[in-house]
Amino acid sequence: MKQEKRWLLMETDEQIASRLSAELRVSPIIGKLLVRRGLTDAESARQFLHPDRSRFYDPFLMKDMEKAVARIRKAIADQERIMVYGDYDADGATSTSLMYLALQKLGAQVEYYIPDRFAEGYGLNGPALVQAKERGFDLVITVDNGIAAVDEVRIANELGLDLIVTDHHTPPEVLPDAYAILNPKQPGCQYPDKMLAGVGVAFKVAQALFGEVPEEFLDLAVLGTVADLAPLVDENRLLAVYGLERINRNPRPGMKALLEVSGLEGKEITAGHIGFAFGPRINAAGRLDSATYAVELLTTEDEARARELADFLNERNQERQEISAEMFEEAVQEVEAHPEWLDGRVLVVAKEGWNAGVIGIVASRLVERYYRPTLMISISEGMGKGSARSIHGFHLYDSMSSCRDLFEHFGGHKMAAGFSIEVEKIGELRDRLNRIAEEVLTPEDLIPKIDIDAELNLLDIDIEFVQTVERLAPFGFGNPSPRFQLSGLDLERCRPVGQDGAHLQFQVAKRAAKLAGIAFRRGAEADLVNEWPRVDLVGELAINEWNGRRSIQIIMDDWRPNAIQVFDCRHVADKTRWLEEQAGKKDLSVVCFHSESLAEVSRALQPYPWQESHVHRVYTADADGSLGDPQSIGDGHSNTEVHADFLSGDVVIFDLPLSLYQYEAVLQKLTGTYRLYLLHGPSDRQWVEQQKRYLLPERKFFAGIYKMLQEKGSATCSDLQKRLQPAYHDAVDLVLSVFVELGFAVRNGNTYHVNKGTNKRALEESELYRQRQARIESYTSVISKLMDASSEQAVADVLRLLTAKSEGAQGA
Incomplete structure (x- = not known):
């Protein structure tokens, strides 16, 4: 499981940052980073950028x-x-x-x-x-x-x-x-x-x-x-x-x-x-x-x-690493054996025989794991020797000072402390510190936070930019290496590397720009990350030198799936089977462009008795992309609000639209966090190709109908249909309507008469003919964009539309 973290994009006084940037003649990003470090006047900022003995x-x-x-x-x-x-x-x-x-x-x-x-x-x-x-x-x-x-x-x-x-x-x-x-x-x-x-x-x-x-x-x-x-x-x-x-x-x-x-x-x-x-x-x-x-x-x-x-x-040091790793596992077992400790807000973990020299290191790792102030105590001959580490919002020294009567000795500061205590007083120490923590720590405080200096566009980052940021070095406590957020990146590669796959290596991209990344001690999360085609990253930018080549890399602090996830499922051979499987795992919102699809979708979404019950909603899109009230299937509980104006969660595009306009109008209704599955496939292509043939017959068919009408002088639609195979019956009515519009024929009741005095005219002069041509062109565009495109291109096209919508909303 990946630990949840709060990403906090830190506010910066843009006016002060802009002024510093101008006065110091530095880039706007340096101006922001200086303000973030409490340097708000030109002189103090200049001293920071230009240290002097x-x-x-x-x-x-x-x-x-x-x-x-x-x-x-x-x-x-x-x-x-x-x-x-x-x-x-x-x-x-x-x-x-x-x-x-x-x-x-x-x-x-x-x-x-x-x-x-x-x-x-x-x-x-x-x-x-x-x-x-x-x-x-x-x-x-x-x-x-x-x-x-x-x-x-x-x-x-x-x-x-x-x-x-x-x-x-x-x-x-x-x-x-x-x-x-x-x-x-x-x-x-x-x-x-x-x-x-x-x-x-x-x-x-x-x-x-x-x-x-x-x-x-x-x-x-x-x-x-x-x-x-x-x-x-x-x-x-x-x-x-x-x-x-x-x-x-x-x-x-x-x-x-x-x-x-x-x-x-x-x-x-x-x-x-x-x-x-x-x-x-x-x-x-x-x-x-x-x-x-x-x-x-x-x-x-x-x-x-x-x-x-x-x-x-x-x-x-190697021996210390081995000892601390073993002690960490023992400490985790101790915590897991007492789940009630995690109901509190301070961990106090004690055991006989722990090496007193490394308890501080292990306490730090426990803080990383459980994100609570942690006191690690080594017990020997009735006395405990302890080391404590804290989190933001909990002043360790002040809190321990309130319990000073329990200690033989203690000292430290806000984030770390050392102490000695009699074994029989450890339980009381745990209770008292937890009562103090209840007063000062909120549940949100127990979620680790990552302070982010700025959000960047990968397309704007180059080596010169990273070198500019490095002017703030040396980085460390009090002057941390700037953390940046990069969003909406395509995940190209993610794999564990290093000894025993301990670390995680990424490669991400945004259009032509690519970025390599490394996350230390996170190799176990590779399978989880690979479920996400798009990610957001937070980390520190650095220049990596290897074999004489310099490139940018990101040392990653955290990552999460991007709010917009698009999955290409067009290859699925049996759409109904796929929908059945997904219906047993999650709530779905399914969009159909054709009423003929509704029965097939409804059958697929009906839950089996042994499946966990979910709520599914099926929408039918009108020609303009608007969605009516959904049909609900299933008796589970859904957290998704029903609203015809937006779609979120797990959204499935089941079939092909009548037009790209209709498709894009539906995509505009996606909002918040969602996973979009493109399920339209070969069967939908066949349906569209068939519709193209029905919409507008070939020109020789028009010529044939006109010749038959000339031979008889007049005929009803039914008379002409009797001379043709059933597959062409619907087309006869269209051809006759075009002839009337162009003046080639005159209609009297149900009978059509040849108008011999009419001059030659192009079929394209008919509004009805042009409408049918436009629909065919629309279908051709649908096939080209949504079926003929490669997987990468299909997903990229969708993401481009969705990103443009998101950026447009931010600009508004």
């Missing part, structure tokens, strides 16, 4: 920066021992590496320490501080943690350890009594950018210590910033732009080794590569072993050691 903020705008820098400089001058106390995720590992390398370059006596995820847990802990004091450290600098460590900082103070906290997480109501706190989110901090990652705060400390932007650490800054999903706007955008530039131009040994093991050597590295290739491998160290391996990788100058460490992390 000079726009890094003064680090001393951050509260306590002067105090912290003075203490660090004193420690360096006095050769005090400094401990950088880190964290085990990618942000923590890069923060640790950056702070360690910066202090080392300044001549500090510095070491780093990262707590063991499994033995010590997240953040500062008392025993580690005691050990630091015993080992002779005088100053501890936390990176990416410490803002909530009130008790631990008190222990440090009691030990005589000076402690500087550098962090970016949401501060609690009571701050720790540290020597200095560097966190742009803390009360009273005037720093302009509140959304730095932990590595961003560490970078600002290095900038303050060096007195300039520390270029050599930009690569570490971008790695941690992107991996921690910090929004890529404001100063984070600068870190991303120049950090990626450094990775691509001059990667440090550890980065180079990561490129090699990730298969990215020689490629232009983007923020996406960091998120999907670098970040997971750095995180794998702390999830399964110790994050010190990741820090060593990022700080070593030894290329051989870097490659050895990168190989190790790559192996651990």
Whole structure:
């Protein structure tokens, strides 16, 4: 089953977008995308499009920066021992590496320490501080943690350890009594950018210590910033732009080794590569072993050691993937075994023995699957260690703060959190969070949404357009790659690709324009998609380079059947049998152009006793295409409103029309979402060809009737019919009527007399003759357009009519 998603075409202030486009001399689409990202004045938009190193903020705008820098400089001058106390995720590992390398370059006596995820847990802990004091450290600098460590900082103070906290997480109501706190989110901090990652705060400390932007650490800054999903706007955008530039131009040994093991050597590295290739491998160290391996990788100058460490992390990442896949299946089984959990709005899933290092990854996958805020808990010895992920509309940190009495420890932000809890309190936590969610989440909030920046016409897209959009890169959290909607595309190919058919590959077209697409981890949906001849897509446009060729592709987020689906069923040998089969599956609206078809259609639609009952409606089209009240068949319940002015749902064109005008008039009544089946086939062609012969006999037949009339001088229609085979009887009346109209004969009662004084005239001068000729030409056009056309052409012709109608309605 395909997960339902809400497609939301985001509104844009067209006036502001147009003004920006003109002032910046950029394309209208760039103007819209800038407005969508909150950039509504030319100066801020210009800074976004043209990043500048000079726009890094003064680090001393951050509260306590002067105090912290003075203490660090004193420690360096006095050769005090400094401990950088880190964290085990990618942000923590890069923060640790950056702070360690910066202090080392300044001549500090510095070491780093990262707590063991499994033995010590997240953040500062008392025993580690005691050990630091015993080992002779005088100053501890936390990176990416410490803002909530009130008790631990008190222990440090009691030990005589000076402690500087550098962090970016949401501060609690009571701050720790540290020597200095560097966190742009803390009360009273005037720093302009509140959304730095932990590595961003560490970078600002290095900038303050060096007195300039520390270029050599930009690569570490971008790695941690992107991996921690910090929004890529404001100063984070600068870190991303120049950090990626450094990775691509001059990667440090550890980065180079990561490129090699990730298969990215020689490629232009983007923020996406960091998120999907670098970040997971750095995180794998702390999830399964110790994050010190990741820090060593990022700080070593030894290329051989870097490659050895990168190989190790790559192996651990593969192992992490296997563990998380197994845990995900177990978590799904746990949820399916408790269907009542899905009646609520928050999932709390707990099990003994789950690997605490990957529960956050699995929680994210559960959110993808069930689209609910999800708390994943690993239980060991009566305690649960948890990781939580949220959805839009549910502030995780605030909600968990309302349950803080249940936790041993918790911390986090709007979309993610970590915590520990006693096992016996898990049930109460589930109940309380669900009550909170009932108040803030609507049923609609539980349907995942896709924000769409703009709807595009495939015919208007080229490589130059995609390159223009890429001016907004690097893309990531806070500056997502623009999503576009493309509608009414013909599905040319859809197939699973990759290992075990995990991914889905598309090719779609609109007239001459074609577009390839890929959807990751969606290969199982291939059979479903192949049921749709036309699709709408939402995704991100990119330029694909393969064997020296550049082409556009779409990285797909979602797809759905286009509202207009046309199926060519003209090949069906037995129309009645086909109609019987469909009648047992769905409600049908069947359009007949000939009254002779009604009895055949009605018999086919009568349900068998063992079939599910459906409601079917049969319409007869008049010559002008208008539909009368339908004949209803079946005793089921139909959701389709009965209305002679429109058709929707599953609509069948059963036979051939009298004219293309009649056919097009019926198509104009299709509205909303519908599937149109073209069922007219060979038997209908035979009927029309027969009608053409009946409509107008050959010229020699006219000559023969005139000769017979001349021989007798006068005759009735009946007299002439007696001399002909029955198949020609109807034609005699037509011929005589034409003769009277042209003056070749005079009618007196039932008798026709030859008018010998009449001049020669062409048969085409008769209005009746011309009418019959026009009907024959109409039938010929019907056969040519609706029967002789190939399947592709027949469907394309119908779609062209329907699209023109839709576009005309939008224009009106």
